[in-house]
Amino acid sequence: GEAGVAEGLMLLGLVLLVIAAVGLLRLPDALSRQHAATKAATLALGVLLIGVALKGGGLDWVLRALGIFVALLVTLPAASHLLARAALRERDRGPD
Numbered sequence: 205g206e207a208g209v210a211e212g213l214m215l216l217g218l219v220l221l222v223i224a225a226v227g228l229l230r231l232p233d234a235l236s237r238q239h240a241a242t243k244a245a246t247l248a249l250g251v252l253l254i255g256v257a258l259k260g261g262g263l264d265w266v267l268r269a270l271g272i273f274v275a276l277l278v279t280l281p282a283a284s285h286l287l288a289r290a291a292l293r294e295r296d297r298g299p300d
Contacts, residue, residue, distance in 0.1 A: 217252025234291035
């Protein structure tokens with residue numbers, strides 16, 4: 205039923221978060237790692253939050269999950285931009 209779908213979505217979100225974490229550890233440079241941190245993690249948290257909202261079962265859970273997801277959508281692009289800018293500046297600066 206609905207509980208099974210919710211738990212499946214939460215499990216899928218967890219798996220996607222693990223994949224994003226592995227990307228952070230394995231990717232070769234800061235710009236590549238940034239994609240794992242922002243793109244994959246955003247998808248993972250979105251799927252996880254949908255599962256949590258379904259599992260919670262009430263409008264209050266849906267609104268909480270939506271609020272968290274909106275906060276992520278507002279803050280992650282800015283954080284991603286700042287990380288990319290810092291990585292490019294560091295790369296362009298060269299060795300000391």
